[in-house]
Each structure stands twice: as structure tokens, then as C-alpha cells.
Amino acid sequence: MDNPSSPLADPQPETPVVSPARRAAAPPAEPHSDAEIGAALYSPLRTVDLVLATPERIAANVDARSALGRIAMLFLAAGFAFTVPYSLVLGLDSWWRLTALYLGSTLICLPSLYVFTSYSGARTSLGQVGVLALLIPASSAIFTLGFAPILEFLHLTMDKDSDGVGWSSISTAMLGVSLAAGVLQLWRCFFQARRQSSSLILGLVLVVWHVVFVYVFVRMFTVLEL
Numbered sequence: 001m002d003n004p005s006s007p008l009a010d011p012q013p014e015t016p017v018v019s020p021a022r023r024a025a026a027p028p029a030e031p032h033s034d035a036e037i038g039a040a041l042y043s044p045l046r047t048v049d050l051v052l053a054t055p056e057r058i059a060a061n062v063d064a065r066s067a068l069g070r071i072a073m074l075f076l077a078a079g080f081a082f083t084v085p086y087s088l089v090l091g092l093d094s095w096w097r098l099t100a101l102y103l104g105s106t107l108i109c110l111p112s113l114y115v116f117t118s119y120s121g122a123r124t125s126l127g128q129v130g131v132l133a134l135l136i137p138a139s140s141a142i143f144t145l146g147f148a149p150i151l152e153f154l155h156l157t158m159d160k161d162s163d164g165v166g167w168s169s170i171s172t173a174m175l176g177v178s179l180a181a182g183v184l185q186l187w188r189c190f191f192q193a194r195r196q197s198s199s200l201i202l203g204l205v206l207v208v209w210h211v212v213f214v215y216v217f218v219r220m221f222t223v224l225e226l
Contacts, residue, residue, distance in 0.1 A: 059192035068127035079137030102137035140182035
């Protein structure tokens, strides 16, 4: 009987070594199809899922320049419709204010974003830049929708400006959180993009643009008396 430790014993087949980086590599995400985007236009829950839960697939659409017009339309609709409940808590005559705050600030800064990205050398179309920018008001609007019942409860049980913290101050904080969520969603989508040859330079440009955007947002917040 052969000794298993003998040099003449049959060698055991070697198990291929797979590096951790290779194991962690995920297949590229699929872009959203026209059918999925069309369904989201008529289903609020699907809209929430598309806007918040799939940044890698939005990035795939941006990379492939696929269905950008329909995605932009969806983001515009979300940026308008999902802000209305929170705005109505602030007052019936304020139904438009959050739309002006988030969507208006983004549209004001959209031309500068396109100029900045073009200056960085990134060959991005206006449609690609528009979809990335509109992620901010769409995501922020969904967060305000989630905060609306909380604000209504605080509105009914607290003074607007009390000696401590009134519901108005808490509202300001929630609007800030919503903005931060929208900005973070843009960055999640940006980092998922696989075909940006100048991602470092473009990232630095986006940082500069965000400074401009936040300034316009704060100014808009003040003008709207929110």
C-alpha cells in the first residue's frame, strides 16, 4: 500500500487560489429598462425604490446614456410630488415652498454643474449631468415625505418657537437631513459609475459645485422663510 506521505503518491489536485479582491468583485449592474421606469412613474413605492435603493443601476443608466430623459422626468416628478405633504404641514399656502427649495435650488445650479464637469475634461452630456443633479431633489423629497407625519405631530403638540426647541427648529433640522441624504445619494451614484476616466478630477469639481449649491440652498431657505 502506498504511503500517503511518500513522494511517489499521486499528488492531490491543487485548489485554485482566488484573491479577496476577485471574490469581492461584483458583476456590473444592469441599467433600468424603459418598462421599469414607466412602472415607477405610476407607482410611488416603485419610485422610492428606484430613487433610493438602486444607485448602482442609475449609474449604469448614466454610463450607458440609457433612458436618461425618462429618468429625469421621474426625478422631477418625485422632487415635486413628494414634497407636498411636508409643505402642507407648514401651511396650505406653502404647498410649493419645498419644491422651490430643493428642486428650484438644483435647477438654478444645474448650468454651473454642466460647466464645471465640462471643464474637468469629463465627456458628460447634459442628460447625464441632469440625472445626477436631480438625484438631490428627488431623494430629499422622499425623505421629507417620511418626516411629514413627525412634523405634523410636533406641530400639534409644540409651540413654533418655545424657550427650548420649538417645532420650527426641528423642522429646519429635518430639512437639513433631507438635503444631506440627497447629496449623499448623488455621491453613491457617482462612485458606482464604472466608466469615468477622470473620476478624481470630476470628484474634486463636484466638491466645489456642492459649496456653490449649498450656498444657493441656504439663500433660498432664507428667502422662502422656512
